[in-house]
Amino acid sequence: MTDSPLLQDRRLGRNQMTGLTVLGLETSCDETAAAVVRLDDEGRATVLASVIASQIAQHAPYGGVVPEIAARSHVEAIDAIAAQAMGEADLSYDDLDGVAATAGPGLVGGVMVGLAFGKAVALARSLPLVAVNHLEGHAVSARLGADVPYPFLLLLVSGGHCQLLEVGGVGACRRLGTTIDDAAGEAFDKIAKTLGLPYPGGPALEKLAVGGDPDRYPLPRARLGHKDCDFSFSGLKTAAARIAETLTTPDERRDLAAAVQAAIARQLRERTARAMDLYAQGHSGEALRFVVAGGVAANATVRAVLEDAAHSHGFSFTAPPLAYCTDNAAMIALAGAERLALGLSDPLDAPARPRWPLDAAAAAAHPSHLAGRKGAKA
Ligand code: KG4
Numbered sequence: 001m002t003d004s005p006l007l008q009d010r011r012l013g014r015n016q017m018t019g020l021t022v023l024g025l026e027t028s029c030d031e032t033a034a035a036v037v038r039l040d041d042e043g044r045a046t047v048l049a050s051v052i053a054s055q056i057a058q059h060a061p062y063g064g065v066v067p068e069i070a071a072r073s074h075v076e077a078i079d080a081i082a083a084q085a086m087g088e089a090d091l092s093y094d095d096l097d098g099v100a101a102t103a104g105p106g107l108v109g110g111v112m113v114g115l116a117f118g119k120a121v122a123l124a125r126s127l128p129l130v131a132v133n134h135l136e137g138h139a140v141s142a143r144l145g146a147d148v149p150y151p152f153l154l155l156l157v158s159g160g161h162c163q164l165l166e167v168g169g170v171g172a173c174r175r176l177g178t179t180i181d182d183a184a185g186e187a188f189d190k191i192a193k194t195l196g197l198p199y200p201g202g203p204a205l206e207k208l209a210v211g212g213d214p215d216r217y218p219l220p221r222a223r224l225g226h227k228d229c230d231f232s233f234s235g236l237k238t239a240a241a242r243i244a245e246t247l248t249t250p251d252e253r254r255d256l257a258a259a260v261q262a263a264i265a266r267q268l269r270e271r272t273a274r275a276m277d278l279y280a281q282g283h284s285g286e287a288l289r290f291v292v293a294g295g296v297a298a299n300a301t302v303r304a305v306l307e308d309a310a311h312s313h314g315f316s317f318t319a320p321p322l323a324y325c326t327d328n329a330a331m332i333a334l335a336g337a338e339r340l341a342l343g344l345s346d347p348l349d350a351p352a353r354p355r356w357p358l359d360a361a362a363a364a365a366h367p368s369h370l371a372g373r374k375g376a377k378a
């Protein structure tokens, strides 16, 4: 295998002083991931390595992520995964300019593993540490595969989150809407379970829906006509579960899967269209950019419906490459590099934060949005 020009330059001692090379670590849910990303002086990102060890097989017997199993599995995997990423990037720790680790939101036992590993590397190599908000990672993920300048309108749609955000830059997110109950990925997963599909349900439901008739089962259209940009999936979940109990044939299951997928995509479109109108009002005369990110952005129907909505509202459309839709460490490394480029880093006692809203002001103003005892989740 021939080396990339970037790596050849590095070995020859060129480019040493330009750009930032960052190790990213992601352990907030059921993927142990490490990546090395280089951000050049023009703000372009190159992924030098991205390694993801999925724990799906360990959680599958339980039908969902078991936090204790996740934390233990991250402890067992993190050394080897980080070493593999550094090996694939063909770099030593001395070649790094910083370490970025997810510090929340997520399952706190897992978050602590990656964050502690990142702190150890930072301390041992005298590198700056960036404690990255996982959601900020998803927010920058489209910039791993395309040139998407700030600002843009973001739909962040994953297993734990469903939010519309105006992204002005790193650390400058304003929330326009969020879910008042379940996240879209959570709806996919829970409905998939009632259809007897294995965890994780989203990709399994997408597979089952192929060739199905999305109009066979009418499903509720939550929040239609509401002026805000909030989502709700609990009515759809209940309706789908009731229908699922009555099904007997494979064709019926396939058609219900198609109807559920279409209903989730339709609501994402309707609420996003509302946010596009609001965003366009505040950015008249500017280039309008829309980005969808997070695990649910891997769904082809969701992508197609949102791309159509973007174009009919005068927005460009960008989704991350599929590998960077679901959880990965390249997006964490990039968020860290963008923060370092702005001179931002965190102390070595930065805490793991199970709940950490991107837009703290919006979360505090609407505490009913997924508020828990310890504050807003997302
Ligand atoms: O971003 P992600 O990996 O983790 C979180 O931060 O939540 O998203 C995982 C979620 C799961 O709910 C999964 O079912 C959903 O994304 N997902 C999908 C697809 N691939 C992943 N949902 C629908 N269709 C897919 N192809």
Ligand code: ZN
Residues within 6 Å of the ligand: 134, 138, 158, 294, 295, 326, 327
């Ligand atoms: Zn995620």
